[in-house]
Amino acid sequence: MEKKVAKLGVIGLGPRGRDLVWTMTSIEEIEITAVSDTNPNTFKEVYKMFDKANLRRPETYTDYNELLSRQDIEGVIIATHWITHIPLAIASMKAGKYAGVEVGGAASIEECWQLVRTYEETGIPCMLLENCCYGKYELMVLNMIKKGLFGEVVHCECGYGHDLREHLAGQYPPNNRLYNNIHRNGDLYPTHGVGPIAKMLNINRGNRFVSLTSMASKAAGLKDWIKKNKEPDYELAKYDFVAGDVVQTLIKCAHGETVLVTHNITLPRPYSRFNVVQGTNAIYMEDKKGIYIDGKSKEEVWEPIDNYYEEYGHPLWKKFEQGGVKGGHGGMDHLLLKAFADSVINKAKTPIDVYDTAAWMAITVLSEQSVNTGSTPVAFPDFTNGKWINRGDKITSSYSLDEVVY
Amino acid sequence: MEKKVAKLGVIGLGPRGRDLVWTMTSIEEIEITAVSDTNPNTFKEVYKMFDKANLRRPETYTDYNELLSRQDIEGVIIATHWITHIPLAIASMKAGKYAGVEVGGAASIEECWQLVRTYEETGIPCMLLENCCYGKYELMVLNMIKKGLFGEVVHCECGYGHDLREHLAGQYPPNNRLYNNIHRNGDLYPTHGVGPIAKMLNINRGNRFVSLTSMASKAAGLKDWIKKNKEPDYELAKYDFVAGDVVQTLIKCAHGETVLVTHNITLPRPYSRFNVVQGTNAIYMEDKKGIYIDGKSKEEVWEPIDNYYEEYGHPLWKKFEQGGVKGGHGGMDHLLLKAFADSVINKAKTPIDVYDTAAWMAITVLSEQSVNTGSTPVAFPDFTNGKWINRGDKITSSYSLDEVVY
Incomplete structure (x- = not known):
């Protein structure tokens, strides 16, 4: 065939x-x-x-x-x-x-x-x-949650921490992303971090984002980088950047969970997606590559999450690994595009759908609204118009992010 | 004599x-x-x-x-x-x-x-x-800031992450701290983390906290612990706890710096004060015991902060260490009480003063106000009545947290 x-x-x-x-x-x-x-x-x-x-x-x-x-x-x-x-x-x-x-x-x-x-x-x-939904550890933690290892998930953190100063301010004319930093103050890039967390929290399928509040620090990083690395007559030295170096957004979910989203791209730092997932039974922290499981981990000690890969690695990633991890972003792009293609081939719904797309992309707008009105809380639109409460159309392919298909 | x-x-x-x-x-x-x-x-x-x-x-x-x-x-x-x-x-x-x-x-x-x-x-x-102001690494980072190593400080994080479930819910009648968890929703214990950060940001001496917004997760941790560890007729099983398991507060400072304060004591986790200090030239993270210095650290790699202890360790701590670290909380209590005694003996001002005390303790009240009005931003009172702009009474003893006295 x-x-x-x-x-x-x-x-x-x-x-x-x-x-x-x-x-x-x-x-x-x-x-x-x-x-x-x-x-x-x-x-x-x-x-x-x-x-x-x-x-x-x-x-x-x-x-x-x-x-x-x-x-x-x-x-x-x-x-x-x-x-x-x-x-x-x-x-x-x-x-x-x-x-x-x-x-x-x-x-x-x-x-x-x-x-x-x-x-x-x-x-x-x-x-x-x-x-990042198809990242190795994001998939693994999703699998652990579905298997009950975290108990009730209460709080998550995520975001995008990446020193992009040279990329942004290093060339003139400004690139597309820099234009945003020049003109918009808010979380300009929330989706990378929020995507996997939204799936872990069943957002738009039994849960939803209900409100957020956002705060932006001053914008000192790009100015400083230009001063240290360019001549005084460099064109971008005349620019102001309105996007705060660090923007943090607190999101409240319908079932009382909280999510901290961070955007942090114009100061020196090692890369991070800041992932933290904390439940009544366990906590995972990306920056420690660590997990702590109640009654299982030694008290007060982070365990390497890799200790649990054999037992809890996501079947999709394990299969992918057998064929040799390929493509950009440590293989995530590859899996993601395969997921898209799989839906197209089967004329099926996509594992990340239009409601996810709208909710994740909307964070930028809502964050700007909150930042620019002094961190007022902002209500989150329900893009499903109430369907989130009882949707029955879970994705059942092996690319599903709603459940783990073996 | x-x-x-x-x-x-x-x-x-x-x-x-x-x-x-x-x-x-x-x-x-x-x-x-x-x-x-x-x-x-x-x-x-x-x-x-x-x-x-x-x-x-x-x-x-x-x-x-x-x-x-x-x-x-x-x-x-x-x-x-x-x-x-x-x-x-x-x-x-x-x-x-x-x-x-x-x-x-x-x-x-x-x-x-x-x-x-x-x-x-x-x-x-x-x-x-x-x-915690006199903690080894808190003092060291303060010293690094004063020496310019961080450049312009833009964003800080701090807080109190300590699994106190057994301490809180393990005995009946409720202890003093548990009473707060039963009745109050907000950051019940901000001072531990905020103190050192406030000193690093010159709060009340040229800078001040101007506003905050606070969000609380649901309260699932203590209920869950009691269910897993006690009989159904255990008295505290009937109690509700209004304090969210994770409360996060975003504080804005007069000069545009932001501070994230976290209170996280009723879910399983290893201890942390969540310290992060990020400036235009460097970032420190307690959970990594790491520092990254622009142009000095290897790209994308956290360095152990201990690599810099010889050069940047705070003179007060170094002297303290020579005599052998004593007392509770890894020596911090000892130094703190010595600092208090030193002020009493010399009839001098204390290194943490009444304005610091008021501002740090007020965070609990303001956090409750924000949480209980849906994360509205709350203005921070200026307890100095304008004196913060140009105060001239810096502490000059070796216990000073305003400057580093050698």
Whole structure:
């Protein structure tokens, strides 16, 4: 029997788009039939990848509408500028193509609602390409929770701690991400951290985010970096950056759980996603690579979480490992794109759906609202319009993040 | 020349009071001439300590007013129930005796103001017996900040993470601390963590806390512990606990710095004070025992902070270590009590003063206000009435926490 393949298009061929294309050339369930970018110079780079992978070169377009009008495309990967992700996802769904949206916060709550409405009208899924849900330890902790090891989960922490000063302030003109730091104050990149935690807390399936409050520190990091590393006449030295170096957001869930989300990218520090998961029976901390289990771990001592990998490693990751971990971000991108392709091939719902996408991307908007009104608490919209209380459509594929499928 | 001695009284001889008495019997600069407790059974325990230390037994009183009326007492250590600390500190100052107040949050903002007014009327100092300011690493990081190693400090984290479930819920009737967990929702114990951070951020001396917002998780930990460890008819099984298991408070400072304070005592976990200090040039994290210094540490790698102890260890701690670290809490109590005694002996201001005491203890009240109004932001009172902007009375003794005295 012929192996089934998802025929995908890619819109946006900047560095992130090209990374994803390169990862996809190694996934045999994916065939990229067309790509699109407003800058045709990017096509050469993409051709090289296809030649190297010994694959047929895709069609190229500078107008994404032409790509969306192709009959042979079933799904679209969107990796353009942050503020165009949602409009393009809507266009994809309207064209009958699964929308795979790269990360980035939303710009308004209204566009999140538009995304949800479009899904409900078209029935075409939309999936945030949230990398970290398929991280090795994120999957493992999800598995441990489902097996009851944590007891009742009470509090979680997550976020994005990555020294991006050189990347952001090191070149002029400003890149897409830096534009956000120049103009917006709030958690500009919550989805990386919040995705896995939302799944652990059953958000939109029996639980939901109900409110948040957010606080931003001063913005000293980029100014300082430019001062230390560039000449005084460097163009960016004249810029102000409104995004605080450290933005922290406290989210309250319907069942009383709390989530601390941190955005921390303009000060020196080693990388972290700040993951902490604490329940009535155990606590996990990414920065310690440690776990403490009540009555099992030695009192007051963190155990290496790897001690439990054999027993609690997630079956999806274990299987993936047997084939050799591939692709960007320690393999997460690879698994994520396979999950998207699997849904496309089976005409099934995506493991991260439009309600997840809207709720996670909305954090940026709500965080800005809170920061800019002195950390007032902000109510979280219920993008499911009440369906979260009793949804019956759990994903049952091996890529499911709602349950662990063996 | 005769060695100078501070003549102190102690009010409150519960477990914490007796701990402090025991520590003080080994400090030759302190002479305890009288102790007081409403329960005279505690006196026997105290006598034993003095006999063991070969010291003259103190006078004992069940009415603290009798202790305060003694002419030979210069300072008083207050270790009673939490809600009596401030009234007793006020009584001590009015009696002309330095007030040394054990930790615990305030119950109202008004009583913090009363404390401040009493100091301003009497001129008698009041010092929070905040243990952790004199911790080895807290002092070391303070020293590193003063030497410029962190650059501009932007964000700090701190708190109290200690599995106290058995201590709290393990015995009936409820102890003093458990009563708070039964009745109050907020950060019940902020001072341990906030003290050192406040000193690092120059709070009340050129900087101040301007606002905070606080969020509490559900309260699941104590119920769960009782269910797992006690019979169903255990008296405390009928109790509700209103204090959330994890309470997090975001504080904004006048100069744009942010502080995250965590209270986390009713779920299983190894001990932590959650210290993080992040500036434009370096970051320290207690849980990693690590530091990362821009351009010095290997990229993306935490270095053991102990690598820098020789160069940056605080002179007070180094001197203390030469004599052999003594006393409770890894030596912090010992140093703290010496600092208090040193001020008494020299009729000098205390390194932690009444404005510090009021600001740190007020966090409990403000946190409760915020939690109980859905995480609304709450303005922080300026207990200095504007003096923080340009105070000129820095402490210059070797116990100073405003500067590092060599």
